[in-house]
Amino acid sequence: MLDIDQTLFFCDTFVELMKHYILANPSRMIALPGLCIGAAFYFAGLAGDTELKQKALEIFSGESRENIARISSFVVDRAFREKLNAPLLENIKKLTTTGFYDLIIVSASPSFYIERVGEIIHAHKTIATIVGFDPEGRLVPKIVGRNCKSEEKVERLKKEMDLTSYNLDDSYAFSDSVTDKPIFDLVGHPVAVNPDRKLLALAAKDARYNHFGKFNSRNF
Numbered sequence: 001m002l003d004i005d006q007t008l009f010f011c012d013t014f015v016e017l018m019k020h021y022i023l024a025n026p027s028r029m030i031a032l033p034g035l036c037i038g039a040a041f042y043f044a045g046l047a048g049d050t051e052l053k054q055k056a057l058e059i060f061s062g063e064s065r066e067n068i069a070r071i072s073s074f075v076v077d078r079a080f081r082e083k084l085n086a087p088l089l090e091n092i093k094k095l096t097t098t099g100f101y102d103l104i105i106v107s108a109s110p111s112f113y114i115e116r117v118g119e120i121i122h123a124h125k126t127i128a129t130i131v132g133f134d135p136e137g138r139l140v141p142k143i144v145g146r147n148c149k150s151e152e153k154v155e156r157l158k159k160e161m162d163l164t165s166y167n168l169d170d171s172y173a174f175s176d177s178v179t180d181k182p183i184f185d186l187v188g189h190p191v192a193v194n195p196d197r198k199l200l201a202l203a204a205k206d207a208r209y210n211h212f213g214k215f216n217s218r219n220f
Contacts, residue, residue, distance in 0.1 A: 001157075001183055002092065003175035004107040004117060007193045009083040013117075014109045016083075017075045018059055024071070031058045049108075050147040057110070057131060057141035065112075065137040072113030080120060088174065088193055089121065095172065096122075102166075106157065106183060108149040112139075127156045154182045178202055184209075 005012045022028050038055035041047035060068065095101045102124035107114045111128035118126030129148040132140035146152045157163060169188035173180070178198035184190035192203040203209035 001104050001106050001171070001173040001187065002123075003177070003180055003183075003193075004105065004109060004114060006176040007174055008085055008088060008117070008121075009079050010085055010194070011079065011083045013076070013079055013083075013113070014056065016079060017072065017113060018056060020075050021059060021071055028059050031055075031061070034058060048147075049149060050143055053110075053129065053147060054141050054143060057139070057143075060139045061141045063139045065133055065139070068112050068139060069116075072116055076113055076116045076120070085193070092121075092174070101171070104157070104161070106148070106153045108147060108153075125161060127153070127160060150179045151182045153180065154186060157183075157186075175199075 002008060005014070022032075035055045035058070038047060038052050042049065042052040092103060096103050103121065105114060105118050105121075105123045105126040105128070107117075107126075107128040109128055110131045111126070112131055114128040115126050117123075127148060130144040132142045132144050134140050146155075148156055163186075168186055171187040172189040172191055173183045173187045174191045174193050175183065176192070176194045176199065177196050180199075181202065188208065190203075190206075190209050192199050192209055195203060
């Protein structure tokens with residue numbers, strides 16, 4: 001099970017996507033004040049991550065599915081060239097090439113571009129936050145279902161996959177954030193990759209996180 005932002009890549013891919021899109025479409029800067037206000041409410045504890053993500057999606061509101069796919073491919077391909085955590089990907093490939101492991105992406109980022117990541121690394125399954133499109137194929141800045149974060153990642157896994165067919169005690173989860181503790185708790189081998197402060201503190205107390213020694217993808 002693999003997280004994407006600050007794990008597979010040394011960046012927030014959704015932020016990179018927004019930056020590229022705004023540079024290519026300056027008129028979309030009109031959505032930035034609302035996003036800044038939404039961020040202020042979020043950090044003040046007055047709004048949740050779902051509300052903040054929907055504010056960010058307003059930047060792309062009304063964009064066609066085709067253009068979104070084209071822009072997403074460009075940004076994702078650039079991330080693989082410039083921001084990839086190559087040692088992590090190489091070690092994951094060592095697991096998947098044995099034939100005993102399926103690679104599952106579980107990300108809170110929008111599925112319309114995370115699916116491109118899954119295609120490139122040949123993920124068995126890609127699970128991410130679903131964004132709405134209207135009948136004409138234009139993006140609606142609304143999340144379909146729930147934001148795929150924290151406990152919702154586990155719920156989506158259980159809904160979309162038969163986890164009983166896997167040996168979870170011998171499975172791995174890779175993430176940088178303590179918000180992925182529900183995913184880490186599913187598996188026998190949690191791996192903290194470039195961990196945030198809270199995850200590093202958690203990993204230091206839990207012997208399971210010591211499976212590869214130091215909490216760094218280059219050491220397993």
